Amino acid sequence: MNQRQKEEYLREYSILKSEGKPFFPYAVAKDAAMACVVMICIITLSLVLGVEQGSKVNPTTTTYVPRPDWYFFFLFELLRVIKPPSLVGLATVGIPTLGMILLFTLPFFDRGPERRPERRPIATATFVFVAIAMALLTYDGATVGTPTALNINLPTSVAQQGTAAVAKFELGREAVAQNGCEDCHDIAGNGNSGPGPELTYIGSRLPANAIGRTLANPTAPMPSFKNLPANKFDAIEYFLSQLK
Numbered sequence: 001m002n003q004r005q006k007e008e009y010l011r012e013y014s015i016l017k018s019e020g021k022p023f024f025p026y027a028v029a030k031d032a033a034m035a036c037v038v039m040i041c042i043i044t045l046s047l048v049l050g051v052e053q054g055s056k057v058n059p060t061t062t063t064y065v066p067r068p069d070w071y072f073f074f075l076f077e078l079l080r081v082i083k084p085p086s087l088v089g090l091a092t093v094g095i096p097t098l099g100m101i102l103l104f105t106l107p108f109f110d111r112g113p114e115r116r117p118e119r120r121p122i123a124t125a126t127f128v129f130v131a132i133a134m135a136l137l138t139y140d141g142a143t144v145g146t147p148t149a150l151n152i153n154l155p156t157s158v159a160q161q162g163t164a165a166v167a168k169f170e171l172g173r174e175a176v177a178q179n180g181c182e183d184c185h186d187i188a189g190n191g192n193s194g195p196g197p198e199l200t201y202i203g204s205r206l207p208a209n210a211i212g213r214t215l216a217n218p219t220a221p222m223p224s225f226k227n228l229p230a231n232k233f234d235a236i237e238y239f240l241s242q243l244k
């Protein structure tokens, strides 16, 4: 702030101060009234609508998909996209805390007198960036599938083979997710990178029948899947053979 801006500010401030009303009781009374309105709204809503408690807890469920409340979707998605286990601390605590600290210290390093958004390009750009990033993360977090669902696009070669092939591919993708293959295999960025080999391009390495042989008679620690229903077994074999 230069000398001229400072004087201008002090002049404006003294005018406002002589014209304005004191904080107590005027502003306090207004705030108190608004606080009462908000409280009455909350009490009325809770009496009329009640709290949604969801279904009863079932400790034996294996299909429950844990999800945070919507306003935490961006944090949830941040944790989901940052995959390496060593970076989990960064995603859960590091980045949000850093953001909070920066926000908290903002008034100390941004000391310019300007208040119009168009005259504060850095602040405005930062706000727009953060708002867009949070909106996108919230959207992605809200629309992700189950934790084990495979995020793999339909290859065009399969699409060209017709609807039966597409259905088989999709059944296979679902069966792979349901049978925990991702616990041991990385498939196009889904799942863990070991102890099993990456399967992203398994179709160009092994023909379908060889994949089937591995599924039925694997080497430990991979479990055998020969007792799966035949349609699922075939679908998994087909699905993997199309990953090229």
Ligand code: HEC
Binding pocket: 175, 176, 179, 180, 181, 182, 183, 184, 185, 195, 196, 197, 199, 202, 205, 206, 211, 214, 215, 218, 219, 220, 221, 222, 223, 225, 236, 240
């Ligand atoms: C407990 C961990 C584990 C699970 C679960 C698992 N695998 Fe494996 N898989 C392995 C390991 C380890 C190997 C390497 C074994 C070997 O080379 O003989 C392997 C090898 C394979 C191979 C051969 C890869 C190659 O390059 O030769 C295929 C295909 C395969 N797995 C598919 C699957 C599918 C499909 C599922 C789920 C239905 C699955 N695996 C579940 C651990 C696992």
